[in-house]
Amino acid sequence: METNYDVIVVGAGTSGMMAAISAAEQGAKVLLVEKNKKAGKKLLMTGGGRCNVTNNRPVEDLIAHIPGNGKFLYSTFSQFDNFDIMNFFETQGVHLKEEDHGRMFPVTNKSKTIIEALITRLNELGVTLLFGTKVEKLVHNNGQVYGIRTEFEEFQAPCVILTTGGRTYPSTGSTGDGYKMVKKVGHTITPLYATESPLISEEPFIQEKTLQGLSLQDISLSVLNKKGRVITEHIMDLLFTHFGISGPAALRCSSFINQELKKTGEPVTISLDCFPTRSSHDLIRELTAKSRQSKKTLVNTWHGFLPERLLTFYLSHLNLEQQTGQQTSEKQIQDFVQLCKEFHLLINKTFPIEKSFVTGGGVSLKEINPKTLESKLVAGLYFAGELLDVNGYTGGFNITAAFATGHVSGMNAGQQAQAI
Numbered sequence: 001m002e003t004n005y006d007v008i009v010v011g012a013g014t015s016g017m018m019a020a021i022s023a024a025e026q027g028a029k030v031l032l033v034e035k036n037k038k039a040g041k042k043l044l045m046t047g048g049g050r051c052n053v054t055n056n057r058p059v060e061d062l063i064a065h066i067p068g069n070g071k072f073l074y075s076t077f078s079q080f081d082n083f084d085i086m087n088f089f090e091t092q093g094v095h096l097k098e099e100d101h102g103r104m105f106p107v108t109n110k111s112k113t114i115i116e117a118l119i120t121r122l123n124e125l126g127v128t129l130l131f132g133t134k135v136e137k138l139v140h141n142n143g144q145v146y147g148i149r150t151e152f153e154e155f156q157a158p159c160v161i162l163t164t165g166g167r168t169y170p171s172t173g174s175t176g177d178g179y180k181m182v183k184k185v186g187h188t189i190t191p192l193y194a195t196e197s198p199l200i201s202e203e204p205f206i207q208e209k210t211l212q213g214l215s216l217q218d219i220s221l222s223v224l225n226k227k228g229r230v231i232t233e234h235i236m237d238l239l240f241t242h243f244g245i246s247g248p249a250a251l252r253c254s255s256f257i258n259q260e261l262k263k264t265g266e267p268v269t270i271s272l273d274c275f276p277t278r279s280s281h282d283l284i285r286e287l288t289a290k291s292r293q294s295k296k297t298l299v300n301t302w303h304g305f306l307p308e309r310l311l312t313f314y315l316s317h318l319n320l321e322q323q324t325g326q327q328t329s330e331k332q333i334q335d336f337v338q339l340c341k342e343f344h345l346l347i348n349k350t351f352p353i354e355k356s357f358v359t360g361g362g363v364s365l366k367e368i369n370p371k372t373l374e375s376k377l378v379a380g381l382y383f384a385g386e387l388l389d390v391n392g393y394t395g396g397f398n399i400t401a402a403f404a405t406g407h408v409s410g411m412n413a414g415q416q417a418q419a420i
Contacts, residue, residue: 001128001130002128003153003154003155003156004155004156004157005028005029005030005031005128005155005156005157006023006028006029006030006157006158006159006414006417006418007020007023007028007029007030007031007157007159007160007161007410007413007414007417008030008031008032008033008147008148008155008157008159008160008161009023009030009031009032009033009160009161009163009410010033010135010148010160010161010162010163010164010178011033011034011162011163011164011165011178011385012032012033012034012036012039012040012129012131013039013040013041013042013043013163013165013385013402014040014042014043014385014399014402014403014406015163015384015385015386015402015403015405015406015409016032016034016039016161016163016384016385016406017032017039017040017118017119017122017406018118018384018402018403018406018407018410019161019163019382019384019406019407019409019410019413020032020122020127020161020410021118021121021122021125021127021407021410022406022407022408022409022410022411022414023159023161023410023411023413023414023417024122024125024126024127024410024414025125025410025411025414026410026411026414026415026417026418027414027418028159028413028414028417028418029126030125030127030128030414031127031128031130031155031157032122032127032128032129032130033130033133033135033148033150033155034129034130034131034132034133035132035133035134035135035177036131036132036172037131037132038131039115039118039119039129039131040111040114040115040118041172042165042168042172043111043114043115043399044111044112044115045111045172046111046399047103047105047111047396049110049111050105050106050109050110050111051105051106051110051111051113051114051399052103052104052105052394052395052396052399053085053086053089053096053104053105053106053114053396053399053403054082054085054086054104054396054399054400054403055082055101055102055103055104055395055396055397055400056082056083056086056098056102056104057082057102059074059077059081059082062077062081062082062397062400063077065392065393065395065397066390066391066392066393066397066398066401067232067255067256067391067392067393068195068255068360068389068390068391068392069365069389069390069391070390070392072365072370072388072390073390073401073404073405074370075370075371075408076370076373076401076404076405076408077404079404079407079408079411080403080404080407080408080411081400081404082104082396082400082404084404084407085400085403085404086104088403089106089114089117092117092120092121093117094106094108094113094114094117095107101395102395102396103395103396104396133150133151133152134150134151134177135148135149135150135177135181136149136150136151137149137181137184138160138181138184138185138378138381139154139156140185140378140381143377143378143379144158144378144379144380145157145158145159145160145185145378145379145380145381146158146380147160148160157380157417158380158416158417158420159380159381159382159413159414159416159417160380160381160382160413161382161383161384161409161410161413162178162181162182162381162382162383162384162387163178163383163384163385163387163406163409164177164178164181164387165178165359165385165386165387166192166353166358166359166362166386166387167179167192167353167354167359168194168353168354168355168356168357168358168359168386170354176192178387179192179362179363179387182363182383182387185375185377185378185381186377186378187363187364187367187375187377187378188363188364188366188367189361189362189363189364190361190362190363190364190389191262191361192353192359192360192361192362193255193258193259193262193353193359193360193361194254194255194258194350194351194352194353194355194356194358194359194360195254195255195258195356195357195358195359195360195391196251196252196254196255196356196357196358196391196393196394196398197251197254197255197258197350197351197353197355197356197357198241198243198244198245198246198250198251198254198350198351198356199244199245199246199250199253199254199257199270199347199350200243200244200347200348200349200350200351201243201244201245201345201346201347201348202267202346202348203345203346205313206240206242206243206244206345209242210309210313211240211309211310211313212240212241212242213239213240213241214239214240214307214309214310215237215238215239215240215247216237216238216239216274216307216310217237218235218236218237218276218277219235219236219237219238219249219272219273219274219276220233220234220235220249220272220273220276221233221234221236221238221245221249221250221252221253221270221271221272221273222234222253222270222271222273223253223256223257223260223268223269223270224268224269224270224271224344225260226264226266228269230271231256231260232252232253232256234248234249234252234253235249235276236248236249236252237249238250238272244347245270245347248394248395251357251393251394252393252394253270254350254356255360255391257270257347257350258350258360261349267346267347267348268346268347269344269345269346269347270344270345270346270347271342271343271344272342272343272344272345273340273341273342273343274306274310274340274341274343275340275341280334280337280338280341283337283340283341284330284333284334284337286305287302287305287333287336287337288330288333290302290305290325291325291326291328291333292325292326293325293326294324294325294326295324295325295326296324296325297321297322297323297324298315298320298321298323298324298325298328299311299312299315299321301324301325302325306340314336314339314340314343315336317339318332318335318336318339320332320336357394357398358386358391358392358394358398359386359391360389360391361389362386362387362388362389362390363383363387363388363389364389365388365389365390368383368388371412372408372409372412373405373408373409373412374409374412374413374416380413380416382409382410382412382413383405383409384402384405384406384408384409384410385401385402385405385406386398386402388401388405390405
């Protein structure tokens with residue numbers, strides 16, 4: 001097969017396919033190399049297999065939802081943003097629909113639709129696809145990349161884009177290969193950590209599975225530092241599990257918890273507020289009115305105030321489960337409301353990177369040109385996707401960063417290769 005190209009893209013995931021498309025749109029002759037037998041293996045899993053392809057919020061809002069170095073993407077989003085992503089798929093005949101929190105999905109509800117659209121566009125542009133091939137190293141000399149070496153042969157190109165992903169879900173091919181290649185050419189990899197990861201707790205009620213399977217809607221979950229100050233807060237849904245807590249609110253807290261764990265080496269306190277939009281005063285007044293004349297136990301008197309299992313758990317926590325409404329003092333109602341507004345529990349760790357949704361850390365952004373995504377150390381070497389030290393929340397933010405950085409790196413690599 002042909003061994004000389006203008007641009008070589010390593011990794012046919014979200015950012016890699018978009019990078020190859022973008023480079024080819026500049027007129028470049030492009031090779032896309034993937035060690036799996038098919039493209040988009042991890043993309044197939046996103047959004048529960050439905051592919052949350054982007055989010056329709058304004059760019060400022062996007063960046064606010066990418067807590068891991070989101071500001072680095074200002075230049076990227078000025079060249080290609082979430083609305084450009086939506087337009088790309090609509091142009092390819094893939095219609096999108098909006099769901100809660102601005103999340104955009106294909107109307108087919110299938111990730112396969114997104115992958116097929118990308119493959120179709122790659123084929124339209126004449127991109128050479130090479131599957132089942134692992135890249136062993138970058139070929140470079142005197143601060144310039146010249147191509148890649150696979151396990152079988154060598155391919156030449158003046159521009160190479162690395163889109164090999166992070167270390168989450170290694171079964172999809174994200175085994176950290178890119179980090180090794182990047183280190184060998186002198187780049188720094190910032191410490192890797194799990195983000196968008198379920199939280200593990202050793203609290204007795206978790207180990208006893210008291211609340212396992214209970215889901216709560218629109219609660220507030222906060223991460224506290226050692227001084228009790230709030231580091232981050234998220235109002236979303238939550239799920240109690242056999243190991244701790246999962247659901248969107250927990251996932252969004254995970255990167256902050258991992259960073260705090262690293263700092264202190266001690267379990268991190270999180271605080272649950274079941275009524276983030278209501279004041280303690282308002283809640284006390286409601287429960288006092290319900291309790292005044294009631295001869296029933298509080299589980300029945302306050303029925304419907306909280307999900308029954310949580311109500312029973314909180315009452316048990318305060319030794320109030322046998323008490324009637326009439327017997328309950330104002331102080332006891334205040335204590336109960338305090339628990340509803342600030343229930344503290346300790347988080348010992350999160351799932352490891354391999355079982356998390358996103359990898360935090362990556363290629364140091366100090367060594368990358370934010371306008372072009374080209375290496376400052378090796379001319380012609382570009383980066384995109386999860387390999388970069390950029391991470392966002394679930395909800396279409398990471399995939400948006402992947403598509404956008406893929407497009408911008410491909411566009412600039414394609415233009416550079418054409419100019420040579």
